[in-house]
Amino acid sequence: MSLHQAIQNKIDQKTKPLGSLGLLEDTAAQIARIQNSLSPELRFPRILVFAADHGLARAGVSTYPQEVTFQMVMNFLSGGAAINVFCRTHGLDLKIVDAGVNYDFPPELALINRKMAHGTRNCLLEKAMTTEECQKAMTTGAELVQEAKSQGTNIIGFGEMGIGNSSSAALLMSQYLGLPISECTGRGTGWNDEGLKKKTEILEQVLEKHGRISDPLEILTTFGGFEIAMIAGAMLQAAREKMIILVDGFICTAANLAALKMDPLIRDYCIYCHQSDESGHKKMLEAIGAKALLNMGLRLGEGTGAALAYPLIESAVDFFNKMASFESAGVSEADQGSLE
Amino acid sequence: MSLHQAIQNKIDQKTKPLGSLGLLEDTAAQIARIQNSLSPELRFPRILVFAADHGLARAGVSTYPQEVTFQMVMNFLSGGAAINVFCRTHGLDLKIVDAGVNYDFPPELALINRKMAHGTRNCLLEKAMTTEECQKAMTTGAELVQEAKSQGTNIIGFGEMGIGNSSSAALLMSQYLGLPISECTGRGTGWNDEGLKKKTEILEQVLEKHGRISDPLEILTTFGGFEIAMIAGAMLQAAREKMIILVDGFICTAANLAALKMDPLIRDYCIYCHQSDESGHKKMLEAIGAKALLNMGLRLGEGTGAALAYPLIESAVDFFNKMASFESAGVSEADQGSLE
Numbered sequence: 101m102s103l104h105q106a107i108q109n110k111i112d113q114k115t116k117p118l119g120s121l122g123l124l125e126d127t128a129a130q131i132a133r134i135q136n137s138l139s140p141e142l143r144f145p146r147i148l149v150f151a152a153d154h155g156l157a158r159a160g161v162s163t164y165p166q167e168v169t170f171q172m173v174m175n176f177l178s179g180g181a182a183i184n185v186f187c188r189t190h191g192l193d194l195k196i197v198d199a200g201v202n203y204d205f206p207p208e209l210a211l212i213n214r215k216m217a218h219g220t221r222n223c224l225l226e227k228a229m230t231t232e233e234c235q236k237a238m239t240t241g242a243e244l245v246q247e248a249k250s251q252g253t254n255i256i257g258f259g260e261m262g263i264g265n266s267s268s269a270a271l272l273m274s275q276y277l278g279l280p281i282s283e284c285t286g287r288g289t290g291w292n293d294e295g296l297k298k299k300t301e302i303l304e305q306v307l308e309k310h311g312r313i314s315d316p317l318e319i320l321t322t323f324g325g326f327e328i329a330m331i332a333g334a335m336l337q338a339a340r341e342k343m344i345i346l347v348d349g350f351i352c353t354a355a356n357l358a359a360l361k362m363d364p365l366i367r368d369y370c371i372y373c374h375q376s377d378e379s380g381h382k383k384m385l386e387a388i389g390a391k392a393l394l395n396m397g398l399r400l401g402e403g404t405g406a407a408l409a410y411p412l413i414e415s416a417v418d419f420f421n422k423m424a425s426f427e428s429a430g431v432s433e434a435d436q437g438s439l440e
Numbered sequence: 441m442s443l444h445q446a447i448q449n450k451i452d453q454k455t456k457p458l459g460s461l462g463l464l465e466d467t468a469a470q471i472a473r474i475q476n477s478l479s480p481e482l483r484f485p486r487i488l489v490f491a492a493d494h495g496l497a498r499a500g501v502s503t504y505p506q507e508v509t510f511q512m513v514m515n516f517l518s519g520g521a522a523i524n525v526f527c528r529t530h531g532l533d534l535k536i537v538d539a540g541v542n543y544d545f546p547p548e549l550a551l552i553n554r555k556m557a558h559g560t561r562n563c564l565l566e567k568a569m570t571t572e573e574c575q576k577a578m579t580t581g582a583e584l585v586q587e588a589k590s591q592g593t594n595i596i597g598f599g600e601m602g603i604g605n606s607s608s609a610a611l612l613m614s615q616y617l618g619l620p621i622s623e624c625t626g627r628g629t630g631w632n633d634e635g636l637k638k639k640t641e642i643l644e645q646v647l648e649k650h651g652r653i654s655d656p657l658e659i660l661t662t663f664g665g666f667e668i669a670m671i672a673g674a675m676l677q678a679a680r681e682k683m684i685i686l687v688d689g690f691i692c693t694a695a696n697l698a699a700l701k702m703d704p705l706i707r708d709y710c711i712y713c714h715q716s717d718e719s720g721h722k723k724m725l726e727a728i729g730a731k732a733l734l735n736m737g738l739r740l741g742e743g744t745g746a747a748l749a750y751p752l753i754e755s756a757v758d759f760f761n762k763m764a765s766f767e768s769a770g771v772s773e774a775d776q777g778s779l780e
Contacts, residue, residue, distance in 0.1 A: 115515050116522055117503075117629035121744075122717060122737025163457075163774040171771040175455050180764025182456055189758045190751060289457035290774055377462060395735060396752075397462025404461075411530060411751035412736075418529045424520025431511040434503040434630055 107132045113425040117434065123393060127371060127413060128420035134344055134369055135254070140417055142344070144252045145410060146193040147403045148244055148334065149176060149183060149259035150327035152200035153219030155228060156306070157264030161299050163290050166219075166263045170203035173261065177209050182400055183259055186407035192257070197244065199237065200326035201262075214240045216326045223271070224306050227322045229329065234321040238333025245337040255413070256338050257346030257373070258331045258355070259403020266378060267303055269354035271323035273380055274307060276316070276357045277387050281307055286350070286379035287399075316361035324358070331355035332362070339366035344413075346406035349376035349398065353384045360388065371413065374398055374405030447472045453765040457774065463733055467711060467753060468760035474684055474709055475594070480757055482684070484592045485750060486533040487743045488584055488674065489516060489523060489599035490667035492540035493559030495568060496646070497604030501639050503629050506559075509603045510543035512742075516601070517549055522740055523599055526747035532597070537584065539577065540666035554580045556666045563611070564646050567662045569669070574661040578673025585677040595753070596678050597686030597713070598671045598695070599743020606718060607643055609694035611663035613720055614647060616656070616697045617727050621647055626690070626719035627739075656701035664698070671695035672702070679706035686746035686753075689716035689738065693724045700728065711753065714738055714745030 101109070107129050112118055119125060131140045151173045157166045175181045176196045179188075187194040198205060200216040207213075216237055220228035229237070248256055262268075266288035273284040285300045306323070313319050320329055332355040338345045347356050347370050359366055367388070374394035375381055385392055393409045426433050441449070447469050452458055459465060471480045491513045497506045515521045516536045519528075527534040538545060540556040547553075556577055560568035569577070588596055602608075606628035613624040625640045646663070653659050660669055672695040678685045687696050687710050699706055707728070714734035715721055725732055733749045766773050 114522070115512065115520060116740050120629070120717075120738065120740040121522065122739070124736060124738070124748075165772050165775070168772050171769070172455065175764055175769040175771055178764070178769070180455060180762075180769050182454070182461065182759055182763055185758050185762045186755055188762075189754055289460070377460075393736065396464060396733065398460065398464070399462070400456050400460040408464075408752060408755055412748060414529055415526055415748055418525050419522055422520075422525045422528075423522055424515055424518070429511070429515040429518070429520050431515055432505050432508050435505070 103136060104133065106138060110138060111420065113427065114419065114423045115426055115429050115431045121419060123391060124412065124416040124419065127393070127416040130371065131344060131417060132420065134342060139421055142414060142417055143254045144193060145255045146195065146248050146253045147183065147187055147257045147259055147407055148195050148197060149261060149403055150197045150199040150330045151261040152326035153202040154262055154264035154268055154325050155220045155222030156224060156267055158222055159224050159302050161267040161302055162263045162288060163295065164263050166202060169261055169263045170201050173198065173201060173205070173211065177211060181402060182404050183402035183407060186404055190407055190410045192407055192410055197330065199330045212244070220325055223323055224302065224309065228324055229321050231317070231321050234317060234324065234329050237326050237329035241330035241332065241334030242337035245334045245341065249341045249343060253343070255344040255346065257348060257403050257406030258334055258352050259348055259406065260327045260331065260351045260401055262325050262327050265325050265328065265351050267299065268323055268325045268328060269351040270303055270380060271306060272319060272354040272358060273384055275313055275319045275323065276361055279383070283383060284380045288378070316358060320358045328355045332358040335359040335366060336363055339363070339369040343369065345370045346409065347372050348403050348406045349374060349401055350378040350381045350384070351401055353381060357384065373409035376405070443476060444473065446478060450478060451760065453767065454759065454763045455766055455769050455771045461759060463731060464752065464756040464759065467733070467756040470711065471684060471757060472760065474682060479761060482754060482757055483594045484533060485595045486535065486588050486593045487523065487527055487597045487599055487747055488535050488537060489601060489743055490537045490539040490670045491601040492666035493542040494602055494604035494608055494665050495560045495562030496564060496607055498562055499564050499642050501607040501642055502603045503631055503635065504603050506542060506603045509601060510541050512601050513538065513541060513551065517551060521742060522744050523742035523747060526744055530747055530750045532747055532750055537670065539670045552584070560665055563663055564642065564649065568664055569661045571657070571661050574657065574664065574669050577666050577669035581670035581672065581674030582677035585674045585681060589681045589683060593683065595684040595686065597688060597743050597746030598674055598692050599688055599746065600667045600671065600691045600741055602665050602667050605665050605668065605691050607639065608663055608665045608668060609691040610643055610720060611646060612659060612694040612698060613724055615653055615659045615663065616701055619723070623723060624720045628718070656698060660698045668695045672698040675699040675706060676703055679703070679709040683709065685710045686749065687712050688743050688746045689714060689741055690718040690721045690724070691741055693721060697724065713749035716745070
């Protein structure tokens, strides 16, 4: 019997109607396959939040001023943001990475300093990064995953903070999926109709400036952010390390698209934690062929969807490992032929 | 400022875009209103699983034989069922109630014995219960909630086990919502197309036998089960005790419909934990005007959806109590007018 069959048999022998745990069954099977084990386990779950600024923010694509990026990093470090609360509630380790925030943080903070620059360049005028910068950011993300792995982590989620990064993600989506920017642009942190229209117009100009690009790395270089490139690199490494990858919302899924274009095999390691209220996210997930665990109208980022979905992933592993089988519990099985 | 306004203000001052925690925000606000507090708390969460048999099961409406009800009760008591696993994982107390199982359990088991009879009567032939039985079952459910309250519980969920009870729930739904039985009947524990057709035909016969009934209690008496009546009574009492009510899937929501028909004011206390894969459940939730927290293709019952949603409810309370405000964290607020 193959491992795949053995996993499905184990699930089907649990004392419940066949398939009745829905997406939890798919999740349990995926984790068992990732770990090549009929007794999978989750060890030292960690969320890495990458923060960076975007040159494009100067074009006014966000409702928030750019300094909110560093202010929110300070909030993460003092434990007051949503991701802090959810990580504490559900027992996840949280690390904050300065990937390129436009602020000089005091060195004594519990911040992982991987600052690439004080924000990317403005992609309305030039490429957001150089190829070297983009590659370095990806390598940095990969190294942070290796570090987590060496500390025992086998399940890792990624979050982001960066004023303007829903614009960067929309541009990446448009390029990677070949969709018009209007289908990729959403309200971000909260634009009204007029703001959304203006944001879309600016992003249209960015795409006109650079044209259609085919190379996945060049797309990331041109439109990405340092935090997005680090996450893409981190996801590629996490798959190489056979870790479970928790994919959060719109921006993290844009990073995931970049990583998938570079190595489609990472798909097997990804759990899509939630479907964001940001309008393009549903379409992104459809393009990937993913069904998200949660769909609660979240649109906060920071990795919050991953942290909120974590207890469901624990539940999946626990039912797989701990539920009784029909045989062990002495429960009769179903019969389709009993109707008279 | 009213409490409602104070609650919304507190949510809107958290360091996140307005509304960006979606359903979690609604949940936090609801709990704060239930507890009439800006510092709500969850205390000693408990799931009560009510098990009972159904005379209608003799007509062959389920894929499983009736003895699975008592076998699953034994499985609950030995800790091997899905609800046991999820309650352990997420820190909920679990109690199992014999509401009317067709089996004589040994007295030494950790089972709360409230057996009404060895199953209901077959509603294909006569009313499932007498009025007195139905009222007694409801009172019993209420007493178990009072007991939980006296032990400190302020959030309570209900689960059920009873071969045939998706048929009972479909009949209740049809009567309470005035819908044809074909829109209320689903595959239950797993009928194929032919089985679903036969199940629907049998339920059609049951409805023809009794006709349209208007009195909510008489509907419950005629088509309900002992476990469903106990849950309905328990929900009514939980609202009187100002407890948070976790509503599980199709069968528990049928009990909720009964309770809502008897006292619409309990609606404010109900959190709808998941939308079941059982086909009628979506329509039930629409009729109630509820948006469920989870939609993961679950169709197991036992209160599993409530246990799985519990960490989300914890997350809602925790963000409300523990997240920093814009002011306390020194974070700038959004501006719709910054686009140039």
